[in-house]
Amino acid sequence: xxxxxxxxxxxxxxxxxxxxxxxxxxxxxxxxxxxxxxxxxxxxxxxxxxxxxxxxxxxxxxxxxxxxxxxxxxxxxxxxxxxxxxxxxxxxxxxxxxxxxxxxxxxxxxxxxxxxxxxxxxxxxxxxxxxxxxxxxxxxxxxxxxxxxxxxxxxxxxxxxxxxxxxxxxxxxxxxxxxxxxxxxxxxxxxxxxxxxxxxxxxxxxxxxxxxxxxxxx
Amino acid sequence: xxxxxxxxxxxxxxxxxxxxxxxxxxxxxxxxxxxxxxxxxxxxxxxxxxxxxxxxxxxxxxxxxxxxxxxxxxxxxxxxxxxxxxxx
Amino acid sequence: xxxxxxxxxxxxxxxxxxxxxxxxxxxxxxxxxxxxxxxxxxxxxxxxxxxxxxxxxxxxxxxxxxxxxxxxxxxxxxxxxxxxxxxxxxxxxxxxxxxxxxxxxxxxxxxxxxxxxxxxxxxxxxxxxxxxxxxxxxxxxxxxxxxxxxxxxxxxxxxxxxxxxxxxxxxxxxxxxxxxxxxxxxxxxxxxxxxxxxxxxxxxxxxxxxxxxxxxxxxxxxxxxxxxxxxx
Amino acid sequence: xxxxxxxxxxxxxxxxxxxxxxxxxxxxxxxxxxxxxxxxxxxxxxxxxxxxxxxxxxxxxxxxxxxxxxxxxxxxxxxxxxxxxxxxxxxxxxxxxxxxxxxxxxxxxxxxxxxxxxxxxxxxxxxxxxxxxxxxxxxxxxxxxxxxxxxxxxxxxxxxxxxxxxxxxxxxxxxxxxxxxxxxxxxxxxxxxxxxxxxxxxxxxxxxxxxxxxxxxxxxxxxxxxxxxxxxxxxxxxxxxxxxxxxxxxxxxxxxxxxx
Numbered sequence: 001x002x003x004x005x006x007x008x009x010x011x012x013x014x015x016x017x018x019x020x021x022x023x024x025x026x027x028x029x030x031x032x033x034x035x036x037x038x039x040x041x042x043x044x045x046x047x048x049x050x051x052x053x054x055x056x057x058x059x060x061x062x063x064x065x066x067x068x069x070x071x072x073x074x075x076x077x078x079x080x081x082x083x084x085x086x087x088x089x090x091x092x093x094x095x096x097x098x099x100x101x102x103x104x105x106x107x108x109x110x111x112x113x114x115x116x117x118x119x120x121x122x123x124x125x126x127x128x129x130x131x132x133x134x135x136x137x138x139x140x141x142x143x144x145x146x147x148x149x150x151x152x153x154x155x156x157x158x159x160x161x162x163x164x165x166x167x168x169x170x171x172x173x174x175x176x177x178x179x180x181x182x183x184x185x186x187x188x189x190x191x192x193x194x195x196x197x198x199x200x201x202x203x204x205x206x207x208x209x210x211x212x213x214x215x216x217x218x
Numbered sequence: 219x220x221x222x223x224x225x226x227x228x229x230x231x232x233x234x235x236x237x238x239x240x241x242x243x244x245x246x247x248x249x250x251x252x253x254x255x256x257x258x259x260x261x262x263x264x265x266x267x268x269x270x271x272x273x274x275x276x277x278x279x280x281x282x283x284x285x286x287x288x289x290x291x292x293x294x295x296x297x298x299x300x301x302x303x304x305x306x
Numbered sequence: 307x308x309x310x311x312x313x314x315x316x317x318x319x320x321x322x323x324x325x326x327x328x329x330x331x332x333x334x335x336x337x338x339x340x341x342x343x344x345x346x347x348x349x350x351x352x353x354x355x356x357x358x359x360x361x362x363x364x365x366x367x368x369x370x371x372x373x374x375x376x377x378x379x380x381x382x383x384x385x386x387x388x389x390x391x392x393x394x395x396x397x398x399x400x401x402x403x404x405x406x407x408x409x410x411x412x413x414x415x416x417x418x419x420x421x422x423x424x425x426x427x428x429x430x431x432x433x434x435x436x437x438x439x440x441x442x443x444x445x446x447x448x449x450x451x452x453x454x455x456x457x458x459x460x461x462x463x464x465x466x467x468x469x470x471x472x473x474x475x476x477x478x479x480x481x482x483x484x485x486x487x488x489x490x491x492x493x494x495x496x497x498x499x500x501x502x503x504x505x506x507x508x509x510x511x512x513x514x515x516x517x518x519x520x521x522x523x524x525x526x527x528x529x530x531x532x533x534x535x536x537x538x
Numbered sequence: 539x540x541x542x543x544x545x546x547x548x549x550x551x552x553x554x555x556x557x558x559x560x561x562x563x564x565x566x567x568x569x570x571x572x573x574x575x576x577x578x579x580x581x582x583x584x585x586x587x588x589x590x591x592x593x594x595x596x597x598x599x600x601x602x603x604x605x606x607x608x609x610x611x612x613x614x615x616x617x618x619x620x621x622x623x624x625x626x627x628x629x630x631x632x633x634x635x636x637x638x639x640x641x642x643x644x645x646x647x648x649x650x651x652x653x654x655x656x657x658x659x660x661x662x663x664x665x666x667x668x669x670x671x672x673x674x675x676x677x678x679x680x681x682x683x684x685x686x687x688x689x690x691x692x693x694x695x696x697x698x699x700x701x702x703x704x705x706x707x708x709x710x711x712x713x714x715x716x717x718x719x720x721x722x723x724x725x726x727x728x729x730x731x732x733x734x735x736x737x738x739x740x741x742x743x744x745x746x747x748x749x750x751x752x753x754x755x756x757x758x759x760x761x762x763x764x765x766x767x768x769x770x771x772x773x774x775x776x777x778x779x780x781x782x783x784x785x786x787x788x789x790x791x792x793x794x795x796x797x798x
Contacts, residue, residue: 002412002415003412003413006409006412006413007413010398010401010409013401013405014398014400014401017400017401018400073398073400077394077395077396077397077398077399078392078394078396079396079397079398081362081390081392081396082396082397082410082455083413084361084362085360085361085362085385085388085390086385086410086413086414087382087383087385087386087413087414087415088382088413089382143718146714146718147715147718149711150697150711160693160696160697160700163693163696164693164694164697164715167686167689167690167693168690168718168719168722170686170689170726170729171722171725171726171728171729171730174729174730174732174733175729178732178733189732189735191732191735193732196725196728196729196732199725200725203721203725207717207718207721211714211717211718214634214710214714215710215711215714217364217710218357218362218363218364218707224603224604226604226607226665226666226668226669227592227603227604227606227607229665230604230607230610230611230661230662230665230666231592231607231610233658233661233662233665234610234658234661234662237654237657237658237661238767241651241654241771245774245775245778248778248782249778249781251782252778252781252782252785255782255785255786255789256785259785259788259789259792262792262796263792266792266795266796323706324639324704324705324706324783324786324787324790325639325704325783325784325787325790325791326787326790326791326794364637366637
């Protein structure tokens with residue numbers, strides 16, 4: 001899949017070159033995390049079960065807003081047509097963009113985990129929890145990257161995108177929060193949440209791969 | 219549970235029929251808009267003096283022609299001379 | 307594969323946008339190595355026709371074959387044979403000219419990329435500015451970079467959409483030298499500069515309201531080229 | 539859908555399209571007389587449901603008369619919601635394949651009716667729940683799934699209404715969204731069911747003693763009534779959307795003819 005690596009390299013290079021986009025997403029994430037702490041005073045021991053919820057809502061909001069910009073650069077300078085003209089399949093374009101988003105969002109989420117370990121003095125950087133976060137991120141990013149092709153058309157794109165993306169991600173949110181609680185060994189019953197999260201990730205990547213070419217074909 | 223929860227039963231049915239009613243009102247508003255648009259189209263058609271003969275052909279290629287007589291079909295018979303010659 | 311003499315051939319190529327026929331039943335064929343000017347008033351469908359030929363826009367009906375590849379098959383090898391220069395330069399403005407060409411060279415999997423990129427950048431006069439981010443370059447240089455990108459993979463066919471836009475006289479000279487007079491490339495270029503067209507083109511395709519109303523293989527030098535009615 | 543079979547572009551008449559056209563021709567006679575069949579059947583069946591639900595059906599011993607809402611709630615929750623969203627997904631898939639904008643109108647009509655029935659389901663479910671559980675909303679698994687569907691498909695209608703009736707690219711995008719939304723349903727069900735089991739168990743109203751067969755009969759009548767009502771509402775809506783598309787095309791044609 002050489003073309004996909006080329007696309008990822010170019011995207012990462014571009015994300016690194018004008019870092020303002022990524023940094024604003026990171027600061028948005030940290031600020032919303034802090035706002036939760038001011039709102040709920042999460043340090044009290046009996047509020048521990050709330051923490052996975054806090055984390056995952058922040059992940060989803062940052063992820064949705066960040067990935068709604070994923071094709072912004074291509075539309076501004078009409079480069080998407082140049083990519084479609086290249087001898088590569090549209091799925092490579094989708095995979096390249098999705099993986100770039102996953103990498104940049106995972107970076108933000110790891111920073112958040114670090115921050116919340118300090119803020120709420122609970123061990124967040126455990127292998128299990130990171131696994132859950134990685135699977136969940138792949139799950140929601142592959143869907144939001146597919147949906148971000150809306151940008152070329154609707155003028156009211158910025159507000160409409162979360163309204164479109166978030167309801168579809170409710171199963172992922174529930175599974176993510178429950179799987180994270182399980183990873184922090186909170187008592188949450190016997191349902192195989194990590195399995196549901198993985199199924200969601202596989203399903204969303206598959207539908208992204210199949211439907212993306214249809215979304216960008218004119 | 220109270221025995222005679224009749225008012226809840228009526229509330230339930232009332233919501234159902236109210237919903238239907240609102241749906242049909244919205245549909246009627248939609249049809250009113252379409253009627254309005256057809257009327258403005260007809261004005262534009264009558265006032266544009268050189269009726270282009272390909273007008274009928276361009277429209278008929280984009281939708282198959284023989285329409286069933288739908289009650290809400292708004293094919294008002296054109297009384298004006300130049301538009302009535304075209305048969306879809 | 308027998309060496310066919312026809313580069314571009316279309317049969318009944320049509321594009322309907324929500325009922326309105328933007329291109330209706332375009333049927334023509336351009337010999338290999340020919341240079342054809344695609345002329346017609348604004349909104350006559352030039353960009354849509356070029357969009358369909360370059361496989362960016364899916365036709366509503368009809369088919370076309372370019373360089374022996376059928377359009378509907380839309381195989382990736384088909385896209386190796388055509389180069390496109392559109393209205394807008396379609397380049398990454400945060401990347402430098404060199405990085406832009408390097409990225410596309412990797413996508414087209416060109417061998418000895420660096421020397422090919424250097425030749426092209428020198429040819430279009432961008433070699434001194436090859437490291438500057440494209441943002442700070444003028445519109446003319448963006449157009450030249452797009453021209454270099456279109457030639458990168460040595461396509462057999464070039465589809466140009468008003469290539470002169472944004473080019474200074476020096477740029478236009480480069481356009482003529484690299485493309486419009488290059489011997490073995492087949493060119494179909496939409497242009498408004500009719501009088502300039504007769505200097506480089508050996509054929510004319512006139513489009514009016516989505517219909518090919520004139521397809522002349524050899525434009526006579528008189529101002530009213532013989533009118534050949536394209537088969538409806 | 540206008541009366542004659544739609545002009546599916548014959549780019550490559552694959553077996554699938556041949557089968558599809560054959561099926562369509564079989565359905566066509568019924569389809570053509572839809573404006574006679576649907577109103578008649580809906581009218582008769584809705585009357586029968588009303589009489590059955592309020593009078594004929596026996597009073598439920600545990601929950602009393604409010605249980606009669608079942609005849610509205612259960613069919614709306616099953617046929618009214620899921621079947622219309624199935625029609626949306628199928629129509630969107632056909633639109634993506636055939637690029638015939640009229641299927642987008644059918645998909646939008648089915649989604650609108652689907653949203654209407656989700657609202658019915660939630661409303662009757664809440665009203666039915668109040669006297670039994672003492673609270674309007676109890677995060678019951680099925681009602682929550684219906685709520686999520688309501689969110690998804692109102693977003694669908696919102697996104698589609700931003701663009702014009704004939705805007706093919708917006709229609710293609712929202713068709714993809716409708717497909718993804720429909721494929722999301724099983725995931726919603728699993729996640730909501732497992733999530734809900736954490737909540738204190740409430741007596742969910744369908745594990746009651748065996749339902750007497752008079753009730754079953756009235757329920758069957760209710761199912762048929764809701765099905766015909768749904769089909770009729772969809773047909774009405776889709777025809778008016780197609781009418782809007784045709785007038786929009788005429789306007790575009792006149793604009794185009796006007797300026798050159």
